[in-house]
Amino acid sequence: MGLVSETRSLRVRGGWHDRRVLLTITTTARPATDLGRLLRKHPDRVQSFEQTFGTAWVCYPEAGEERCTAALLLEVDAARLARSHARASGDATLKQYVNDRPYAASSLLAVALGKVFSTARTGVSEERPELAAAAMPLEIALPAVPCTGGPRLVRDLFEPLGWEVQAEAVPLPGFDADSRHVSVRLRGEVRLSDALSHLYVLLPVLDDAKHYWVDIGEVDKLVRSGGEWLAAHPLRGLIAGRYLAHRKSYERAAFARLEEVAEAVESDADIAEDADTAEQSLPLHRIRIGAVMDALAASGAASVLDLGCGSGKLLAALLDDPRYTRITGADVSSRALGMAERALRLDRMGERQRQRLQLIQGSVVYRDKRFAGFDAAVLMEVIEHLDPGRLPAMERVVFGDARPRTVIVTTPNAEFNARYGLGAHEMRHADHRFEWERDRFAAWAEGVAARYGYRVRIEGVGTVDPEAGSPTQMGVFDRD
C-alpha cells in the first residue's frame, strides 16, 4: 500500500462502484502549504492508496500560503465490503449490502487515515521536527459522522481536547427527524499528530457500531497507545467501554436474519445484560440475586431451574453454593446460552462442578418435560418480556406442568419508575411488554396461586421508598 503514480491512480477502473467518504484538514498556519510536508503528501499531486475495502485518495482543493486544505476521500467498494463481512460473520442480512459505510466517516475512515497519514500521526518529522512538535491552527471538516449520542457527544468528546466544535445533526430525508449522522467541523490550535490521533480513536467511538471490518487487535493496540490525551479525557470510561463492546459484536446468528424479515429493529440488549438501562447506576441486579438466593435457601431446595437464565449471573451464584446439587439454566435464546457458557467458563469447569450444571434451550411458553423434577424454579425478570396474552401459557408450563415445590418470580415495580426519572408510560427496558404496579402483580400472583394450588408471598427487593415501594417485586410461590 504505497504511493502510486498520479497517472496510474487516475485511471478509471472497471468494475468499481465507488462511493465517497470525506475528510478535509485545513490549516491557516503560514506558510499553510507546510501541511503537505507534515502529511507527507504533495499539494500538487493527486494520490491514491489501495485499502482492503477500496481506495483512499488524497488531493488538495486549495493550497495557498495563507490557507491550505488536504482532502482524504475514500472510494469504498461496497461489494468487497459485503463479501468480507459475510466471510467474517458467516451472516447474510440486507444491511450488509445497503448501509452507510461507503458515505459515513466511521471506522473505515479511521483505518484509512491511520494508514495514509501514518508518518504524520507519529508526530516525528525528520524534515521539519519543530513544525511537527508544535500546535498549529487547524480546521477539520467531516460532512457525515455516524454518531450514537448526537452532536452533544461530539462536543463532549472533542472539546476537552482543545477543539472548538460545530456539530449539527443531518436530517433524515423524508422524515421529520434527525439521522444518526452529524456534520462536524472542528477548529483549534492542535498538533497535527494529535489531531489525527483524536480522529483515529474517536470516530469509531462515536459510531459505536458493530463494525465487522476493523481489525480488533489493531484497535486494542491503539487504545493502549492512545497517549496522554486519552488517559486524561473526562469520558475515557465511555471511550474504553465502547471499544470493549465491539469485541462482542462478531456473532450474528440466524436470529439477525429473522429480525430483518420482521422489518423491525429488535433490541437484544436484554439478553446481553440484564441490568436495566434505568438501573445502571444501581447494583440492583446484585441485590435481586441476593434476594432470590435467600428465598431459595429458605425453601430448602437442592435442585433449581433458572428459567430465562440469560448470561448466567444467577447460575454463577447457585454454583458457588454447594447446597445446590442440580442446577439447570434454560433460555429461549441460544446466543444467551452461549454467553452463559463463556461467562461461567464451562469448558474449564471441573468434572464434578460441571455435573451440577446443565444449560438447555427452552421456552416458558412451550411445555417441556425437562422442566419437571426440580425443587424450585426461578423466573427472574422474565415475565415482563412476555406479551401479556402469553402469560397463561407460561403459567400452565411452569405452575401446571413443571410444578416445582417453589417458584420465585421477580419483576419491576412500575411505581418505582418515577424514582428513575421515567415518565408515566415509560418502561425500564425497550423489550419490556409491561411493568406492573404492586397491586397488579399481587393480583396476578394470587390468581396463579389459586389456579394452580400454590401459596404466594410477595416481597419488595432493593431500597424501600415509603410511597413507591421497592424497585423490584418478588413473589415466592410454594405448595405442599
Next chain:
Amino acid sequence: MTDATVTEPQTISVPELSLVVLIGVSGSGKSTFAATHFKPTQVISSDYCRGLVADDETDQAATAEAFKLLHHIVGTRLRLGLLTVVDATNVQERARTELVELARSHHVLVDAIVLDVEPSVAVERNAARPDRDFGESVVRRHHRDLKRSLKHLKKEGFRRVHHLAGAEAVAAARVVTEKSWNDRKEETGPFDLIGDVHGCRAELEALLGDLGWTIERDGQGRAVGAAHPEGRKAVFVGDLVDRGPDTPGVLRLVMGMVKAGTALCVQGNHEHKLVRALNGRKVKATHGLAESLEQLGAEDEAFREEARAFMDGLRAHLLLDGGSLVVAHAGLKEEFHGRASGAVRSFALYGDTTGETDEYGLPVRLPWAEEYRGAAAVVYGHTPTVDPQWINNTICLDTGCCFGGKLTALRYPERELVAVDAEREWYEPVRPLAPVAAERDAATLDITDVAGDRHLETGLVGTVKVRAENAAAALEVMSRFADDPRRLLYLPPTMAPVDASDTDGYLEHPAQAFAQYRGRAERVVCQEKHMGSRAVALVCRDPETAKRRFGLDAAPWGALLTRTGRAFFEDEALTTGVLDRVAAAAAAAGLWERLDTDWMLLDCELLPWSAKARDLIEDQFAGVAAAGLAALPAAAAVLEAAAARGLDVAGLAARTDSRRSNMEAFAEVYQRYCWPTEGLDGVRLAPFQVLATEGRNRADHRHDRHLEWIDALTAADGSGLLLETRRRFVALGTADEDEATRWWIDLCADGGEGMVVKPVLEDRPKLQPGLKVRGREYLRIIYGADYTEPERLVALRQRRLQHKRSQALREYALGVEALDLTAENAPLWQIHQYVFAVLALESEPVDPRL
C-alpha cells in the same frame, strides 16, 4: 393333548401384536421352528445376542449381557408395535417371568409355544452339531425343568400356552396370526358415535330419530333394534346403564342393534360394575347402580342373563376405520391404541386417574387429551361436559343427559355434532356440569412439537427437513415476539424473484417470468406488488366465532400478523378496527354466505411500509441517504476546487456526480412508501387472496376466482381501508405479454414496487406459486443506490436463485399443509408444527436481496 396320538397338525394362533416365547431344551428345534413360521427379523435368539456381545454364540460367560441386549431389542420392538419371537430355552421360570413383564410393560399379549421334544431326540441333534457341546445331563435337567413348568405356565401370565408334544407335532404345526379383539379396522362407517346414555331410553330414541335411524319395535312397542337407511353404523361409547329411568330399555335397543350389526359398543365403567353386581360380587350400589339393579329386577331372568353376557363381552376399546378412529369409554392415549393389558383396560374404563379424589369425592383425572399427539381421532365419554370440543383430535361426547344435559352424537367422518336435550334431570349430579374449556388450554404447546431436527410431511414436495439450528432460532422469535398460537395459523412463504434479465439496464424484467411459466401454464396473472408489509388476517364474522372456532378468550377476535407472526399493532384496538372493517365488508359483499363460512384467512399487504417498518427504514434506508446526501455533495465540491487548481481529478469527479444522482434516486424510492398515519388513518390493507375458510383450504392457483372474491370485498368496503390490487391476466405466448410488460413499466414509473406473476391453474402442481418482478428504481433500496451502474449489473446478474426457489417452494408446501389443517380444525399443535417450520426455514442463510 398327548403325544403320539396326534394325527391332525396343530394350528397355533398368536395375536398379530404379541410377544411369542418359545420354550424348549437345547436341540428341541426352536430355531428351525422360528425360521419356518416367522420372519427372520421377528425372531430374536439368545445365541445371536451372545454372539453380538462376545463374538461367540456359545460363550456362556456372556449370557447375562446377552439377555440384557435381548430384552432391549424385544422391548424396542414391542414399543414400536412389532410381533416378536424370543428364541431361547426359557425352561426356567425366572427367564420367562422377565419376558412376561416386558410384554406387560408394553401392553401386549404374550403367548408361549412349548416345543416338548423327547430328550433323546434333543441329545442326538446336539451331538450332530459341532458347535454344541452340551452334555446329555444338561438337556435332561432342562427337560425336567420344562416338565415341572408346564402345569403353571398359564398362571405365569401367558395368554395361551401352545403345547407341541413330540418332535412330530413340532414339525407338523402351523402358525397363524389373529387380529386383536380391539381391532375392528375393517369397520369404516360412516358412524354415528353416541355419548353416555345412562338409561335415558327416550332421549336415545329421539336422537336416533334425529340422526335418521328407523327404530324397530316388538309386539309391546319396545325398541329392540334400529337401522339407518344409508347403512350408517352406531358406536356407543359405553355407560349405557345406571342413573337413568330405563336401563333395561336402553340395553334392549342397543343389544338388538349390536346383534343386527348396526351398532358397536365399548364397555363403560358402569357396565363393568353392573356386571360384577349381577355376578353376585359385593359392590357398593352407588352412582345409580341401585336404580339399574331395581329396574333389571323387574325383567325376567333370561333378559338379565342376556344383558349380563352382553355387557361382560364388550371390549374396552375399539380401533375403527383403518385405525384412524379409536373409541374408548374414558379415552385412550396413543401408546395404548390396539394394546391389551390391565393398564390399558383401566385407562379405557376410568381414564388417566391418579388415585386422588377431588372435593366432590370424584377421582382426579389427568388431562391426557391435552398431551395427545396421535393421528387417530379418539372419541370417548365418561366426563360430563357442557359442549363437546375437539382437543388435539379427541372429543368427549358425554353431555350429561341423565343429569338433565344433552345426549350427543358425533357424525363421523363428517365430524358434525347432533344433540337432543334431556327430558328432565333424571339424577342429581355430584358435581355441577362444567364447560370443558375450563380444563382446556389448547394454547399450550410442547417443546417436542417444534424443537430439534424435524421432518415434516407435505403433499406438495414430500418431506421437508427443518434443521435444529433453524428451529432454535424460530423458537426464540416465536416465544418472544409471536402472537398467541391460536391466532397464528399460517405464515406466508417467501417468494423467489425471476431469473436475471438480459435487458439493458434491468436486473429483473417480466420477460423471464413469462418464459419460466411457459409450458407449465396457459395463463398467468400479473398482480401489482404493493410496497408495504406482508400481513395475514384472520377475520371472524363475530366474537362468538372466534371463541368457538379458535378458542380465543380475549380480544382481538381474530388476528392481523406480520410475516414473523407478530401482531401488527401493539394496540389491540387498532387490530380490532381493521378486522371489524374487513368483516363488515365481507358481510356487505355477501362473502360469508358465498364462501359458506364464519371466518376467513386472508393474505394481504398492509401499507404504508412505514407503518410497521418505520424504525428499519430510518435506521437502514433514510440513514444511508442522510450520509450519502451529506457526503457526496461535499466531495463533489472538494473535487471541483481541486480541478480548478488544475489537478486532474476528472474521472473521480465524474464518478462522484453519478453516485450523487443515484443516491438522490435512492432517497426518493423509500420515501414513496412512507406516509404518516394516525391510528388507522392513512393505513391501507390490500388483500389479494382468500387462503382458507371453514372446511376449505383455498390456497390454490385459481387466481381469477380469488380476485373476484377480493374485488367483491374491496368494493363493499365503505371505510376506505381496503385497497384494490391491480392485475392483468396474460395468455402466455401472445401479445398479452408485451402489453403486460408495458403495464409493468408504467406501474413502476408510477412509483410501484413491481409485480408478482402467478400461474392460473385448476390443479396444484409442484411449481413456484409466484415470481416477483421488481421495478428498476425499487431495487435500489435492495441492491444499493448504484446497482444500475453497468459494471455492477453485470456482476449482479450472476445471482444464484436455486436456494431461494427451493426455500420458497418448501415454505409454500408447509403453508398449504397448515391451511389444510386449519380448514379441517385439526389440533393446534399440528398446525403449529407447520407454521413454526415456515419461520424456521426463514432463518436459513439465503441472499437477502432475492
